[in-house]
């Protein structure tokens with residue numbers, strides 16, 4: 146790899162510590178198990194299987210490698226604003242620093258499973274100003290959401306679906322919430338679970354998961 150490429154990663158983000166990744170994956174598996182056990186979920190199972198029969202959710206979603214929360218997708222310097230982001234003083238300053246990500250919700254759609262990240266003030270300093278705006282063409286209304294709304298950890302995708310979809314799916318749910326969509330809510334052990342139609346399930350965690358992560362970059 147030439148120098149130019151090495152200093153221009155595919156993306157920047159917070160990378161969860163390995164021990165924490167195992168815990169989060171276990172939480173995610175447990176979430177899917179508890180969903181499958183719910184009558185309300187079984188009522189809408191055809192969103193996932195296309196048929197009125199049991200879908201094995203754990204088999205349905207495929208893992209996407211190292212668990213992380215993307216701040217900026219730089220695409221080896223080719224993405225819009227990539228060079229500016231990389232050169233930011235705060236990015237240089239906090240590169241390699243460790244902080245705690247607060248995972249405040251888990252969600253699934255027929256395409257993706259992910260965890261919502263509630264970013265701290267300090268963490269928001271690393272958040273690009275246009276992260277939500279950039280999604281507007283895919284998710285109408287996204288640009289009006291607060292900065293950091295797109296913050297997420299992709300836990301898995303259906304075969305053939307790219308990880309970028311997870312953030313779009315989260316934004317779509319947040320737009321519905323902002324528009325006052327009530328959905329069908331119920332209390333389960335882990336928190337409040339809401340169904341927003343079209344296979345969109347959102348679990349607001351009673352106790353957010355604190356996940357240690359380091360701010361860094363990845364090349365593939």
Ligand code: ACK
Pocket residue numbers: 155156214215217218298299308309310311312365
């Ligand atoms: O799960 P993610 O946030 O979604 O982490 C991966 C990471 O970059 C490496 O592929 C994210 N990603 C891919 N394309 C884009 C894009 N156009 N905008 C924002 N994030 C992206 C993907």
